[in-house]
Amino acid sequence: MWHILEDDLESIAIGAGILGTGGGGNPYIGMLRAKQMIKEHGPIKVLSSDELSEDDKVICVGGIGAPTVGIEKLRGKQSYYALKAIEDYTGTKATAIISNEIGGSNSLEPIVPASLLGLPIVDADGMGRAFPEVQMKTYFVYGVPAYPMAVSDEKGNTALFTEAVDSRWVERMARAVTIQMGGVACYALAPMTAHQIKTTAVLDSLSLTKKLGDAVKNARALHEDPIDALLQVHPGRVLFKGKIVDLDRQTTAGFARGQVVLEGMDEYQKDKLTVEFQNENLIARLNSEVVCIVPDLICIVDSERGEPITTELLRYGFRVTVLGFPGPELWKTPEGLATAGPSAFGYDVEYADLELS
């Protein structure tokens, strides 16, 4: 067990930005919201999965929508409203809260209801990174039902999905509602048991964000290379160093889709890297050869400060380093790849493990 203090939020936000692979919402705004909560309600207790007891009821909350919208129409207490709706419907009170995804502001979303209810959060999540769609959670891949699910906006609207054919249908319905709600909303899922968490969640991911963020912060303070520091905490490799020369971005059907083209610098001077994204970075092609593909992680960071850059903040002229990290093992099984592998995003490319050297 550990506690999240106000001072830890910056590290968590940096780490979550890196694991967010471009998506998951603006970590700064998530951090400010969490800060407001901790200021008002005190530090947040974090439990590791083996500290959960058999009767614990863990409710997963998360944000849904386009990050481009999220930096403008800032989220408030929507996840708390959604959680209350699930408690009312199931007649079960939450005893702990867990994140849907560890990337971006979603990693800190549980802090809002946890603060308001005085509950602990669990050091784990349903992705081990960020993914664009609701069904892309290890919980659902390994048997946790995706319903009932509640989606709430800031205006006082809540939609409750009590039955669904599968998690894809939940995604479809939630997305349609989110667009009507103005492009950002929050949701909550049915309570999970300790056993379900231990067998279906990506464990210790919240502490990993803190380690990554601490590494970047320490490297900056010591004037060491933040990229090296990141790679020491979490094994991966540099895919590319370069400058953004083209950016094509559209918000359609609730997603920020597009691609970014980089021209190489230093040892990559003669090369070109293209990264395609749908909220999160999905595929990186060096010249035309695929060098990293989902569910492995493609992270774009500021070359000098190691600051993760989310898709909505990418701009012409930025000098960036693109990092690749292996995705969580739960995603590399046949069922994992079917849900969140290349084919799930419409790519006719066979998944191959990221080459680390």
Added chain:
Amino acid sequence: MRIGIDVGGTNTDAVLINGDVLVSKIKTPTTRDVTSGIVTCINDLVQAAPECATVDAVMLGTTHFVNALLERTQLAPSAALRICLPATTMLPPLVDWPADLKTAIGGQSYMASGGHEYDGREISAFNEIEIREITKKMNADGVRSVSISGVFSPVDDAHEKAAAEIIRLEAPHMNITLSSEIGKVGILERENAAMLNACLVEVASKTIDAIRSAMVAVGLNVPLFFSQNDGTLMQSEFAAQYPVFTIASGPTNSMRGAAFLSGVPNAVIIDIGGTSTDGGMLINGFPREASVAVDVAGVRTNFRMPDVFSIALGGGSIIKSNPLQIGPESVGFRLSEESVVFGGNQLTSTDIAVANGLVEIGRPDLVKNIDMLFAKQVQKEIQKRVEDVVDQLKVSTHPVPVVLVGGGSVLIKNAFDGASDVLRPPNADVANAIGAAISQVGGQVEKVYSLTEMTRDEALDQAKTEAVSKTADAGADPSSIEIVDIEEVPLTYLPSNALRVKVKAVGTLQ
């Protein structure tokens, strides 16, 4: 022939530039009213160089406005009005502002119904009565300037404009800044930038009016330009409304001027003025641009800025002992009246430099009585603070060339931690004025293209061509024009697939 003027907190400098040649330079103390120093400068310049008669334009850069923010002085009592309800309330306006700056501007904030969704629908209906009530409160609280920020105003600014209209009627003397005219998507950062603008409009309008009448008085009936953060120029009428676009022009001018003078294309440039020290990294003769949100006086903003690190330390910084305190207060332009070496009784960092024998200014005998142990200790601390600035700008532990400019650079010794070389280029004392004089002109295009009629590439090409020709029309040498910024905002609420494109080009004034 062009006159470049730099109004710093301590000195006002002017240069006369003919093409690439520095014809003459003048340095005078900045005056309390700012303008009489400028008049002195121009008059002296005209006397020293009769060629002044053929001046085509005056380019002015000033740190006056950013100093107001750093020192938290001359700021108008300002309020932030956000049009958003019921959205965004968890993070109200000014949420992440330094407490002392918030206090200095009164720190009022209000939230009202309205604002838009990303697709152009209203979040809630705009409510005139609410805005009238808020205006009443602002009047009662003595607010003189307001920033209005609507959620998604870069997509639809109707509610910002509607609120401005009501406030104009109910509070005719209120200065109004609309966030949609300042920044792009990202409510907190755009609202912050608009709020910084709001609290500066009063001091900016006053200063600019005075400068223009002063120019007319000495017979200079030529266009007056202000240098902007990105190194391009804007007309003075525009600068009076949008002072926030000039707040980083000091460092930009100083860096570009230093590049011009030192001939070193890659270095850390440290500009030590009377009140503040600004540092930036020069890459191929241009300031490195910040790639992430930029802090201005401790406030997070999102407009395009050079990556500058500033601290409140300059030649006029006031020194206190027990406990040792260097700045942030500065005697600024009163250095030649109030510092000890000039017969005053305010101990400043310049007095310390004189006591340590780094420079001879004023009457060194007046600082003879300073305890040398104390003087050495202060000197060490000043040096360390500047070395820290260089340290923050570098990206590795490798030493880099450091170019020192600005009047306050006399505070610093050449034995410099972390520098491979310390350069003090000739005429560096007027680097900012030179940077202003060699500023470029820009052209900006902002248009909505329907992608049913053309491809995205065609739309971008069209916008680029238009920006280039606008820049040429503004007086740029066509061969020098380059595109410096491209921004796309998709407007999904239009029936067709539409794209708002913003392109900015710059070139050298012909």
